[in-house]
Amino acid sequence: MQRRSFLLGALAGVPAVALTPAEAAEPVSVLYAGSLLSLMEKGIGPAFDARGEGAFVGYAGGSGALANQIRDGLRRAEVFISASPKLNDTLGAGHGDRVRWYIEFARSPLMIGYDPRSRFAADLKARPWYEVLQQPGIRIGRTDPVLDPKGALTVQMLQRAEAAYRLPGLASRVLGAPDNPRQVRPEESLVGRLQSGQVDVGFFYATETADLHIPDIALPPDIVVAAHYTVTILRDAPNPAGAERFVAFLLGPAGRAIQLRHGLDMVGPTLTGDAAALPDLLRPFLAPGK
Structure with a gap:
């Protein structure tokens, strides 16, 4: 996938979206790296639920195992959060075409x-x-x-x-x-x-x-390695509108503040893949970088 760098926009938050009660209660299924268990279940998930823009339903696992399950049709979800950018490529063109873009947003x-x-x-x-x-x-x-x-x-x-x-x-x-x-x-x-x-x-x-x-x-700089967390909306997401609202919250100021409290290092965000396929709701958070 082609890689493009972006910086977080200066907006104060996600514009309010008028939702029906049914839309607000509709589940947003998120498959995420198990290392983010506390962040997602105690931080991001409850905070997203409190906004009334969807109902967070999370499932944690090894990122590679989750990617395999997505590719083999064993799990369906709206959002995939991985600890390794390259796993998104295993779900791209030639591998089911479930991922057309992904955003790196944090590291650890x-x-x-x-x-x-x-x-x-x-x-x-x-x-x-x-x-x-x-x-x-x-x-x-x-x-x-x-x-x-x-x-x-x-x-x-x-x-x-x-x-x-x-x-x-x-x-x-x-x-x-x-x-x-x-x-x-x-x-x-x-x-x-x-x-x-x-x-x-x-x-x-x-x-x-x-x-x-x-x-x-802590390990010294000459041997240290790190997870690079990415987020994407799967192409066959059952609830794409809810997925967009969830990712917008994750990338927005409130979501990033929660991530900082849970010990993540903020990066980018960096978009890789088909920029034209990026949902419009996410564009306000991204601005062209150098």
Whole structure:
């Protein structure tokens, strides 16, 4: 897809839209990256509902798994929010043509989060993280690198660390096989496993550790990797008008303020794809950039 840069417009908000009671109650189904669970269910979703412009219905999962389900016709929705821009291309022309444009609106760097009750917590505060993660008995949680961008970024970060710290084989010693069943967990359950003490340490985005007050270790700039969140309206959306109102809220000042409170870094927004297919309701929030 062709990439074009845009900056957020200076409008104060979305123009009011007169809706019938039926339109206001019509569900807007949103498939979103599991790392945004708290943001969507405690922030964006309730705030959108309160506007009376639709009824938010969210479903969280690994972005890759959700993209596969959309492509295979296993899930239908109005809106798809991914943690990896390239997943939108797997739903474009030649792949069902369900995505013709997408907007990158936020990012969040990968962090190492840990259980403060873990017997390894003191070591994580005092010793290099890559040494502690190789200790016998440590329970590591991560997501599937095939089904979830966070899992792929975890592998990428460990590979960068090998080069940065001159530690050949570090990734395999810490992670084992890419699909290591002792570590790989569904994205939507990984936080819960850490909080319940089932794992000692895991790989999370900063929005998750900040939002849920999980102690974390920030990674240095030479190895840090990040999620890049995108939003699109699926071409076969059952309720396209509701989808437009939802995305307008997400990109508008109120939606972005909620995102900031939940620890996301604002970017762009950047539009990629067919600009002519972008709904008119979203155009006031975007202005040509350099």
